[in-house]
Amino acid sequence: AQKITQTQPGMFVQEKEAVTLDCTYDTSDQSYGLFWYKQPSSGEMIFLIYQGSYDEQNATEGRYSLNFQKARKSANLVISASQLGDSAMYFCAMRESFNAGGTSYGKLTFGQGTILTVHP
Amino acid sequence: EAGVAQSPRYKIIEKRQSVAFWCNPISGHATLYWYQQILGQGPKLLIQFQNNGVVDDSQLPKDRFSAERLKGVDSTLKIQPAKLEDSAVYLCASSLVGADYPGETQYFGPGTRLLVL
Numbered sequence: 001a002q003k004i005t006q007t008q009p010g011m012f013v014q015e016k017e018a019v020t021l022d023c024t025y026d027t028s029d030q031s032y033g034l035f036w037y038k039q040p041s042s043g044e045m046i047f048l049i050y051q052g053s054y055d056e057q058n059a060t061e062g063r064y065s066l067n068f069q070k071a072r073k074s075a076n077l078v079i080s081a082s083q084l085g086d087s088a089m090y091f092c093a094m095r096e097s098f099n100a101g102g103t104s105y106g107k108l109t110f111g112q113g114t115i116l117t118v119h120p
Numbered sequence: 121e122a123g124v125a126q127s128p129r130y131k132i133i134e135k136r137q138s139v140a141f142w143c144n145p146i147s148g149h150a151t152l153y154w155y156q157q158i159l160g161q162g163p164k165l166l167i168q169f170q171n172n173g174v175v176d177d178s179q180l181p182k183d184r185f186s187a188e189r190l191k192g193v194d195s196t197l198k199i200q201p202a203k204l205e206d207s208a209v210y211l212c213a214s215s216l217v218g219a220d221y222p223g224e225t226q227y228f229g230p231g232t233r234l235l236v237l
Contacts, residue, residue, distance in 0.1 A: 004162075033223065043209055045163070045228035052223060091162050095224070100175040105151075106224050107176060110162030 003027065004094050004111035012117050013082045020067070021077040021114045023092030029053075033095035034075040035108065036066065040088040048090075051075055082118045089113045122147065124229035126212050132235045138200035141232045145193070145214030152189055153226060154197050155211040163211055169195065202236045209233050 005024045013019040025034065036048040051059045051066045059066045067076040079086055092111045097104050125144040133139050145152050151170055155163035166185065168176040172192040180187070184203070189195040199206055213226040 035225070037228075043211075043231040043233070045211065045213070047225050047227065050223055050225060093162075098176065100170075103170075103175075105168070105170065105175050106221070107165065107168065108153075108226060110164075112160075112162055 003096075003109045004092055006092055006111035006114050008114045009112075010115045010117070012119060013079075015084060015118055015120050016081055018078060018080045019082055019116065021079070021090050021092075021116065023075045023077065023111060025073050025075060025092075025094045027073075027094060027096055029096050031097065033106070034066070034068070035093045035095065036064070036075075036077045037091045037093060037110075038086075038088045039091060039113070045091070049077070079116075084118050084120060087116060087118045089115050124212055124214055124227055126210075126229035126232055128232055129230060130233045130235075132237065133202055134237050135204055136201040138198065139202055139234065140199075141197045141210050141212075141234075143195045143197070143212030143229060145195075145212070146216075146227055149214035149216050149227075150192075151215045151217065152195050153213040153215075154187055154195070155213065157209040157211055157231070159208070166197070199234075202234075204236050207234055207236045 032053045034051045038046045049059050049061045049064045051068045063080045065078045091113045093108045095106045127142050153168050154166045157163040166180045167187045169189040172189050187197045209231040211231045213228045215224050215226045
């Protein structure tokens with residue numbers, strides 16, 4: 001089963017408008033983290049925002065906010081006031097714990113991504 | 121602060137040849153990750169190092185892929201022999217601690233685009 005599902009292969013938005021990119025996840029862990037990354041055509045993955053499973057408030061970072069609905073296992077990214085430079089691929093990722101040699105580590109699993117195109 | 125460095129940025133080889141990629145993480149970061157990103161997909165973790173030890177290589181095709189991080193700083197990923205399906209972007213990332221800290225963020229390099237003909 002997919003651990004991270006991004007159901008929107010592509011999204012279009014008009015410049016200066018808001019857009020929501022969907023992400024649902026599947027885990028049996030109580031402690032986990034959810035991340036969003038942006039990948040422009042240059043290829044580098046740029047960290048945008050993080051939400052911890054125990055955080056009661058939705059995370060915000062400038063024009064980015066994360067709409068976290070724990071019971072529904074969703075972690076949607078909201079971009080307000082879209083800019084042309086926001087056109088890129090966006091990935092949702094989940095950090096889960098694993099044990100190696102008696103120490104607990106974190107591991108990221110990524111979704112398939114959503115291509116966002118911002119129109120002038 | 122310098123980011124994660126990778127080289128080369130692009131590589132074209134023929135199948136059955138070998139290739140090596142290099143990564144230098146952010147200074148002071150204990151954990152280093154190699155990901156494979158096939159076109160149209162999200163990155164898939166190949167191997168995770170904590171300092172110079174491997175903590176997860178469950179998805180590394182060990183018959184052809186190898187990686188090392190001898191001094192706990194920079195790392196190399198090698199493919200020998202390459203197959204057509206190895207065509208992908210190879211991303212290196214690093215994080216400060218690597219232990220199970222909820223907000224631990226991975227920072228990525230620009231990637232190496234590999235084309236196997």
